[in-house]
Amino acid sequence: MGDKNVLVIGGGTAGLSAAVELANLGVHVELIEKSKFLGGHAIGYTCKAIENTCVKCGACMVEEKLQSAVFHPNINVLAASQVQNISQNNRFSANIRQESLVIDPEKCTNCGLCLNRCPMEGAILQGFSKNNHPFYAVNIKKCLYFKDRSCTICRDECPETAIDLDKKASEHTIEADAVLIAIGFKPFNPKDKPYGYGRFNNVVTGLDLERMLKQSGRVKKPSDNKLPQKIAFIQCVGSRDAKLNHLWCSKVCCGSALRMARLIKERQPKTEIAFFYMDVQTFGKDFEPFYREAQKDIRMIRAIPGDIYEMDDRRLKINFVNNSTHETKEEIVDLVVLSVGITPVEDIGTMSRIFKIGPDESGFLRTDHNGVFTAGTVQGPMSIPETIANSGSVAWKIKKYIDGLTIDD
Amino acid sequence: MKKQTLILGNGPCAVAVAENLLTVGSKIIIATKDDVGGFIGYADSEDLQILTETRLVSCQGSVGNFRIEATQNNKSVTIDAGRIIIAEEDQRTSNFSLYGLKASSNVIPLSRMKILLNDTSPEESVLSEIKKVIFLTGIVKESTPVIANEVMESSLLLQKEFNIQTYILTKNLKVVGDGLESLYRETKNAGTIYIKFTDSLPGIYQEEDTIRIEFVDEITSRNFRLTPDMTVVDETIVASPYLTDLTKIFHIEADADGFVQADNVHRYPVLTNRKGIMVTGPSRGILTDDDQRIDAENAALAVTGLAEEEMETKLEKAEIHSEKCIQCLNCYHLCPHHAITLNERVEVEPDACEGCGICTANCLGGAIRIKNLNLQAILHQIKTGDVAQAEQTFTPLLVAFCCSRSAVQARELALCMGHELPLGLKVIQVPCAGAISYDHIFAVLKNGADGIMLLTCHKGNCHSERGNIFAGQVVKLIKGIFSIIGFEKERLSIQTLASNMGTEFSWITNRFEKTIAALGPSRLMKNQWPENQRRPNMKGNTG
Numbered sequence: 001m002g003d004k005n006v007l008v009i010g011g012g013t014a015g016l017s018a019a020v021e022l023a024n025l026g027v028h029v030e031l032i033e034k035s036k037f038l039g040g041h042a043i044g045y046t047c048k049a050i051e052n053t054c055v056k057c058g059a060c061m062v063e064e065k066l067q068s069a070v071f072h073p074n075i076n077v078l079a080a081s082q083v084q085n086i087s088q089n090n091r092f093s094a095n096i097r098q099e100s101l102v103i104d105p106e107k108c109t110n111c112g113l114c115l116n117r118c119p120m121e122g123a124i125l126q127g128f129s130k131n132n133h134p135f136y137a138v139n140i141k142k143c144l145y146f147k148d149r150s151c152t153i154c155r156d157e158c159p160e161t162a163i164d165l166d167k168k169a170s171e172h173t174i175e176a177d178a179v180l181i182a183i184g185f186k187p188f189n190p191k192d193k194p195y196g197y198g199r200f201n202n203v204v205t206g207l208d209l210e211r212m213l214k215q216s217g218r219v220k221k222p223s224d225n226k227l228p229q230k231i232a233f234i235q236c237v238g239s240r241d242a243k244l245n246h247l248w249c250s251k252v253c254c255g256s257a258l259r260m261a262r263l264i265k266e267r268q269p270k271t272e273i274a275f276f277y278m279d280v281q282t283f284g285k286d287f288e289p290f291y292r293e294a295q296k297d298i299r300m301i302r303a304i305p306g307d308i309y310e311m312d313d314r315r316l317k318i319n320f321v322n323n324s325t326h327e328t329k330e331e332i333v334d335l336v337v338l339s340v341g342i343t344p345v346e347d348i349g350t351m352s353r354i355f356k357i358g359p360d361e362s363g364f365l366r367t368d369h370n371g372v373f374t375a376g377t378v379q380g381p382m383s384i385p386e387t388i389a390n391s392g393s394v395a396w397k398i399k400k401y402i403d404g405l406t407i408d409d
Numbered sequence: 410m411k412k413q414t415l416i417l418g419n420g421p422c423a424v425a426v427a428e429n430l431l432t433v434g435s436k437i438i439i440a441t442k443d444d445v446g447g448f449i450g451y452a453d454s455e456d457l458q459i460l461t462e463t464r465l466v467s468c469q470g471s472v473g474n475f476r477i478e479a480t481q482n483n484k485s486v487t488i489d490a491g492r493i494i495i496a497e498e499d500q501r502t503s504n505f506s507l508y509g510l511k512a513s514s515n516v517i518p519l520s521r522m523k524i525l526l527n528d529t530s531p532e533e534s535v536l537s538e539i540k541k542v543i544f545l546t547g548i549v550k551e552s553t554p555v556i557a558n559e560v561m562e563s564s565l566l567l568q569k570e571f572n573i574q575t576y577i578l579t580k581n582l583k584v585v586g587d588g589l590e591s592l593y594r595e596t597k598n599a600g601t602i603y604i605k606f607t608d609s610l611p612g613i614y615q616e617e618d619t620i621r622i623e624f625v626d627e628i629t630s631r632n633f634r635l636t637p638d639m640t641v642v643d644e645t646i647v648a649s650p651y652l653t654d655l656t657k658i659f660h661i662e663a664d665a666d667g668f669v670q671a672d673n674v675h676r677y678p679v680l681t682n683r684k685g686i687m688v689t690g691p692s693r694g695i696l697t698d699d700d701q702r703i704d705a706e707n708a709a710l711a712v713t714g715l716a717e718e719e720m721e722t723k724l725e726k727a728e729i730h731s732e733k734c735i736q737c738l739n740c741y742h743l744c745p746h747h748a749i750t751l752n753e754r755v756e757v758e759p760d761a762c763e764g765c766g767i768c769t770a771n772c773l774g775g776a777i778r779i780k781n782l783n784l785q786a787i788l789h790q791i792k793t794g795d796v797a798q799a800e801q802t803f804t805p806l807l808v809a810f811c812c813s814r815s816a817v818q819a820r821e822l823a824l825c826m827g828h829e830l831p832l833g834l835k836v837i838q839v840p841c842a843g844a845i846s847y848d849h850i851f852a853v854l855k856n857g858a859d860g861i862m863l864l865t866c867h868k869g870n871c872h873s874e875r876g877n878i879f880a881g882q883v884v885k886l887i888k889g890i891f892s893i894i895g896f897e898k899e900r901l902s903i904q905t906l907a908s909n910m911g912t913e914f915s916w917i918t919n920r921f922e923k924t925i926a927a928l929g930p931s932r933l934m935k936n937q938w939p940e941n942q943r944r945p946n947m948k949g950n951t952g
Binding site for chain 2: 021024025045046047049052053054056058059060061062063064067110112126127129130135214215216217239240242247248249251254279280281282283284285286287288291302323325326380385386388389390392393395396397399400403405
C-alpha cells in the first residue's frame with residue numbers, strides 16, 4: 001500500500017473526485033491541471049437553491065471535492081501543467097511542463113492588491129473558490145510585462161513580494177502505474193449560430209450566466225450593467241443538432257437553465273423569462289414538482305429560434321416559427337442566454353495521439369484498457385452528480401488494475 | 410480483520426456488487442427475499458454464502474458490527490456483517506389508468522411488448538398479424554429516459570424486424586441518456602412517426618377491441634385519427650415495497666417515492682445517513698443499466714475504502730456522561746446517523762457518530778458533550794467590548810453561528826472575493842446548525858451580542874439531513890419568547906447558505922448589520938458597559 005502512483009490529467013470535477021477516491025484508498029496521486037485554477041468549468045457554477053432549499057445542481061459538491069483534494073496528503077497538485085510526452089514500459093513515465101505561476105503560493109495572502117492595481121483589464125485573473133490558492137494569477141497573454149516589459153506595478157506593490165514576473169516554466173517527470181484522462185469538455189462555441197454571440201453584448205452562454213450569478217449574485221446586462229426586464233433562454237444550442245452532427249443531448253442544460261431561471265425569478269421577481277426548447281429533459285429526483293413550479297413562472301415556448309437581431313436600443317429581437325399557426329413570431333428581450341452544449345474538448349486529439357486511442361464516433365474519449373482510463377465529461381455529457389459517480393467507478397477500476405486484479409482482453 | 414459484507418437483492422445490480430467484491434477478495438453474504446435469481450450458478454464458498462427466501466426483521470449495532478435478525482422459511486437466522494449494501498430490484502406499474510385504458514389482447518404494457526419482441530422469431534410471433542402499433546409514453550405524467558429508451562428500442566425492432574408502422578405519442582421525449590438522441594434519429598429514419606403534445610392532449614377511446622386516438626397535430630394543425638392494431642402503454646418504475654421495511658429496520662432515509670436514500674447531494678452516489686449502509690441502483694432511484702453498474706462499483710469502493718476509518722478520527726465525537734443522563738432518549742430519537750444505542754445505558758457508537766451535535770443540543774440532562782461545543786468554549790469567543798466602537802456611530806456585535814460545511818466556507822470565499830463584511834461580525838463555527846441550543850443563543854445574547862444569526866445549509870443539503878430544520882425550530886421558539894417579553898425578534902435570524910455562496914454571505918451579514926444598527930444596542934446590554942466605553946447612542950438612555 002502507498003507505493004502505487006496514479007497520474008490524473010485534469011483537475012475538474014472528474015479528476016478531483018477520482019483523485020480523492022484513489023487517495024482515500026492509499027494510492028498516491030499526481031494531479032495535473034492545464035489552467036491556473038483547479039475545479040474545471042463547474043467550480044464557477046452558482047448555487048441555485050431557491051426558497052432556502054437545495055435544488056441538487058451539485059455545484060457545492062465540486063467545492064467539497066476541491067477542498068478534499070487540495071488538503072489530501074496523498075495528492076500532489078501541479079497547476080498550469082501539461083503532459084509533453086509519455087512513455088510506457090510497464091509503468092508510465094510522463095514529462096510535464098509547468099508554466100510559470102508568477103505568484104508564489106507560499107507567500108500570497110490573497111489580499112487582491114495585484115488585481116486592484118493592475119492597469120490592464122484581464123491581466124490578473126481571479127479564482128472561483130477559496131481553495132483556489134493563490135486566488136489570483138497573472139494572465140501572460142494580457143500582462144504588459146510579458147508584452148513589452150513596460151509594467152511591473154503588481155510586483156512592486158505586492159506587500160508579500162509574492163510576484164516574480166521572471167519566474168521560469170519548469171519541467172517535471174512523473175512515474176505512474178496508471179493514467180486517468182479527465183480533461184472534461186468544451187462548451188459549444190455558438191459564434192457560428194445566427195444568435196449573435198460575440199457580436200451582441202447581451203447574448204451570453206449558460207456558463208457566462210453561471211459565473212455572473214456566482215460572482216455578483218444577480219443577472220445584469222453586460223452592455224450597461226443594468227438589470228434586464230426580459231430574458232430568453234434558448235436550449236439545445238450545439239446539442240441534438242443533426243446539421244453539426246451533434247447527435248447527443250448534453251444532459252445538463254435543461255436542469256441548469258431552469259434552475260437558474262427560477263433563481264432569477266426569486267431574486268429579481270420582476271424579470272420576465274421565456275424558455276425556448278425542444279423537449280424538457282428530466283433532471284434529478286425532484287424533477288416533476290420542480291418543473292411544475294417552473295411552468296407557473298416561466299413562459300415555455302416549444303420552438304428553437306431562427307435568428308436574433310440587435311435593435312437600436314440594444315434590445316434583442318428573436319425570430320421563431322409558432323408551431324400551431326406557422327407564423328413567424330418575434331420576441332423582444334433584453335438578454336439572451338444560450339444553453340450551449342457539451343462537446344468534445346480539443347485536447348482529446350493530443351491524448352489520442354499520446355496514448356494511441358481513438359475517440360468514439362461523436363468525438364468523445366472512453367477507455368479503460370492497459371492502464372489508461374477516462375472519467376467524466378471527456379466520455380460524453382454528464383451532470384455533476386453523474387460525473388462524481390462515474391469518477392468513483394473509474395477510481396475503483398484503476399485500483400483493481402494497479403493491484404493486478406484486472407485481466408485485460 | 411474485516412467482517413463480511415451483506416448484500417440484499419438477487420438482480421443484476423446485486424450480482425454486480427457481489428462480483429466486484431469477490432474480485433478483491435472480500436467475504437460476502439447475500440440475502441434475498443426471493444429465489445437465487447441472478448446468482449444462479451454461484452456456489453457457496455468460504456467467501457460467499459447465499460440465503461434465499463430470507464427477509465430481514467431487525468438490525469442492531471453499527472458500522473463494522475451489524476447484527477441482523479432475519480427469517481428464512483419461518484426459521485430465524487442471525488447475520489453478522491461489517492457493511493450492508495442494499496441492491497433490491499425495483500418494480501413496474503402499468504399506466505393504463507392514466508390514459509383511461511384497460512388491458513386487453515391489443516392494449517398491452519411496455520414490458521409485455523419487450524417479451525413479445527424477445528421471445529419469438531418474427532414469423533411465429535403474434536406480431537406477424539399486426540400492421541400498426543402506437544406507443545403512449547409520458548403524455549399524462551412525465552416519462553423517464555429509462556422508459557424512453559425501451560419505447561424507442563421496441564419501436565425500432567417493430568419497424569425493422571416486423572415491418573410494422575409505429576407511432577410514438579409523447580410530451581417531452583426523454584433523450585437525456587447515452588446514445589438516446591442517436592436512437593431517436595435511428596427510429597425516425599426507420600419510419601417511426603413521433604407525435605408530440607405540448608398544450609393539447611390526445612383523445613383516447615377504447616371500445617371493445619378497438620382503440621381510437623384523436624388529436625390535432627401541433628405542427629400541421631390537422632385533425633388526425635389513429636386506429637392501431639396494438640397499443641403499448643408505458644410504465645412507471647416504482648420502489649420495491651420491501652424497501653419500506655428496510656428503511657424502518659435500518660433507520661435510513663427514503664425519498665418521496667420510497668426509494669432508499671434521501672434526495673441529498675451529500676449522499677450521492679451510494680451513501681445513506683448511516684455509515685456502513687450503502688444503497689445501489691434500483692433501490693435508490695430509476696437508473697439505467699450503465700448507472701447501476703457504476704453504482705455497484707461505487708459501493709464496492711465504499712466498502713473497501715480505508716477512508717472512513719482513517720479520516721473520521723479527526724472528528725469530535727459525542728460523549729454521554731451517564732451520571733447526568735435522565736434517559737429522556739431525545740438523542741436516540743433525533744440522531745440522524747442512528748449512532749445512539751440503547752443497552753443498559755444510552756451509549757454513543759463512536760464509529761457511527763458524525764459529530765453533528767444534534768444530540769447535545771437536545772439533551773435534557775445536559776449529559777452529552779462534544780468538545781468545542783460547550784458553552785464556555787463558545788462564550789470565550791464572545792466578549793462584550795470586543796467590538797471597537799467609533800465615536801458617534803454604533804457598531805453592533807453580531808454573532809453568527811455558522812455551519813462548518815456551508816457558512817464557514819462561504820465566509821472564507823467572501824473574504825477571498827474581497828467582499829466587506831460587518832466590522833462587528835463574530836463567527837462561531839459549529840459542526841451542524843442542529844448543534845445550536847437555546848442555551849447557546851441566550852448565553853451569547855447575555856454576553857453582549859446585539860444580533861444573532863444562524864447560518865445553516867439549505868434544506869435538503871444538510872449532511873445530517875435535519876440539522877437545519879432543528880435549528881429553524883429553535884429560532885422559531887425563541888422568537889416566540891422574544892415577542893412575549895417584548896424583545897426585538899429581528900435580533901435573531903436564520904438564513905441558509907452553501908459553501909460556494911461568498912457573495913450571498915456578504916449580502917446576508919451586511920443586511921443583518923443594517924437591521925441591527927437601526928435597532929440600536931441590545932437592551933440586555935445597556936448596564937454592562939463600563940462608563941467610559943458606553944456606546945454613543947446609548948447616552949441619555951442609561952439614566
